[in-house]
Amino acid sequence: MIVLQLFGALGRLILRRLEHLGGVFIMLLQVVRGLPRAGRYAGETVEQMHRVGVGSMGLVALTSVFTGAVATVQARYQFSNLVPDMFLGTVVAKSVFIELGPVLTALVVAGRVSASMAAELGTMRVTEQIDALETLAVPPTDYLIVPRFIAGACMLPAVTACADLLAILGGWIVAVTTLGVSSQIFISGLRTFFELGDVFGGLIKAFVFGIVIAHMGCFFGMATSGGAEGVGRATTRAVVAACVLILLNDYLLAEILSRVVFA
Amino acid sequence: MNHVVVEVRDVYKRFGNNVILDGISFQIRAGERAVILGRSGGGKSVLLRHLVGLVHPDSGSIRLFDQELVGLKREELYALRLQVGVLFQGAALLDSMSVYENVTLGLRTHSDLQEDELRQRADAKLAEVGLPGIGDAMPASLSGGMRKRVGLARAIAMDPPVILYDEPTTGLDPVMSDVINNLILLYGRRPNVTSVVVTHDMTSAFKVGTRFLMLHKGRILFDGDAAALRACADPRIAGFIAGDAEALDLLR
Numbered sequence: 001m002i003v004l005q006l007f008g009a010l011g012r013l014i015l016r017r018l019e020h021l022g023g024v025f026i027m028l029l030q031v032v033r034g035l036p037r038a039g040r041y042a043g044e045t046v047e048q049m050h051r052v053g054v055g056s057m058g059l060v061a062l063t064s065v066f067t068g069a070v071a072t073v074q075a076r077y078q079f080s081n082l083v084p085d086m087f088l089g090t091v092v093a094k095s096v097f098i099e100l101g102p103v104l105t106a107l108v109v110a111g112r113v114s115a116s117m118a119a120e121l122g123t124m125r126v127t128e129q130i131d132a133l134e135t136l137a138v139p140p141t142d143y144l145i146v147p148r149f150i151a152g153a154c155m156l157p158a159v160t161a162c163a164d165l166l167a168i169l170g171g172w173i174v175a176v177t178t179l180g181v182s183s184q185i186f187i188s189g190l191r192t193f194f195e196l197g198d199v200f201g202g203l204i205k206a207f208v209f210g211i212v213i214a215h216m217g218c219f220f221g222m223a224t225s226g227g228a229e230g231v232g233r234a235t236t237r238a239v240v241a242a243c244v245l246i247l248l249n250d251y252l253l254a255e256i257l258s259r260v261v262f263a
Numbered sequence: 264m265n266h267v268v269v270e271v272r273d274v275y276k277r278f279g280n281n282v283i284l285d286g287i288s289f290q291i292r293a294g295e296r297a298v299i300l301g302r303s304g305g306g307k308s309v310l311l312r313h314l315v316g317l318v319h320p321d322s323g324s325i326r327l328f329d330q331e332l333v334g335l336k337r338e339e340l341y342a343l344r345l346q347v348g349v350l351f352q353g354a355a356l357l358d359s360m361s362v363y364e365n366v367t368l369g370l371r372t373h374s375d376l377q378e379d380e381l382r383q384r385a386d387a388k389l390a391e392v393g394l395p396g397i398g399d400a401m402p403a404s405l406s407g408g409m410r411k412r413v414g415l416a417r418a419i420a421m422d423p424p425v426i427l428y429d430e431p432t433t434g435l436d437p438v439m440s441d442v443i444n445n446l447i448l449l450y451g452r453r454p455n456v457t458s459v460v461v462t463h464d465m466t467s468a469f470k471v472g473t474r475f476l477m478l479h480k481g482r483i484l485f486d487g488d489a490a491a492l493r494a495c496a497d498p499r500i501a502g503f504i505a506g507d508a509e510a511l512d513l514l515r
Contacts, residue, residue, distance in 0.1 A: 128351045133357075133368075
């Protein structure tokens, strides 16, 4: 009897997870189908781009400058006196363009944007605002979801590009002011081994992460039920899912890009 | 006899183990002001949501203007919804939009009206519900009664022939409730406008209704006019109308 109950519970859990996964893919499909009508709600898209891009810049700038600074200090420590200082700029730039810039920016933006999207859409769900859109024959996917996906996909690469520059700037400031490395040596190391493919690969990652952030925020927001508690739960789930998927996609993209772009 | 606008046939709906609608059937004809009564949590709002395709039945049929809602394509469903206005329990105004944008949202999406025409239309509808000149206000700055009236202005913005009201007087003081009742009567008395009101406020129900359906345990316990409802000998119905706590056990 207990074994049967256990199997029953396990089956229900698996079914719930599969239903969840199905919902995620259905939303993605609905967004793709809604893209041709995106122009109808251009104002909403611009508003979302402003929120995702401009709204995140302060936090991203702060994180990036310190990331670059820490990367420089750590690299210098690892080098000891075995590697010439010229490679300091190289290491910092490579790590920022390929990995630190896109991933840290995505994690910071996920904490801010996925949470905000889930909370906003979740509140709209529990206060029947999304039902009101439905009854006015305004498709919620076109009006609410597609603009957020476009904003995430377009703005995350832009924010990441700024973050890359600021991280390099942070690294340069620390190298010159506290580590005694000359500006010329740092920049020369950065330029000698600079490859546009590194930046491009990082921005491809940022594009995917932008979609992940918007997707999780929208999915958990739209699936909200149960009042204020439900909104809180949706917000937490959106951020956790976005962060996990960013790290998972980072690995998958690293595998793919290392064969295609970084090869 | 007027034509049938809403037809519900053998509709079953359950959420988990809870049976909400247990095979109910009824018709509503053009021009009727049907009031759906019942205890809180008795499935009235779920039934109302079925009528506009927000919820689909587990089995059974819902027809609106002779079109089956179950299995309808999205575009066809949206076309049908343009003929239905809905006033939600909490008004459901979009927080991010001004009153004017809320009222004109449907028109903006589904008509070619220019901005000044939209503004005129919104101003006219807001004046009808007794709120002239508040178009630029944000929903957060409005009282409960004002939000309900803006919600009503939005529901009637496209002059739909069917208007659904979900608990229109809940949370309002008696005077504001009467204002809302008068507005329901005002629109409901227009030629061929059909109103469906979900409520457990009996003062409101008797004021606006021409026909009464009482839901109990997912089934229709009563269907008739005001005189028949008042004269009904069923202790569950009499107790509900009187608001008698002793009827609670009967209505469980």
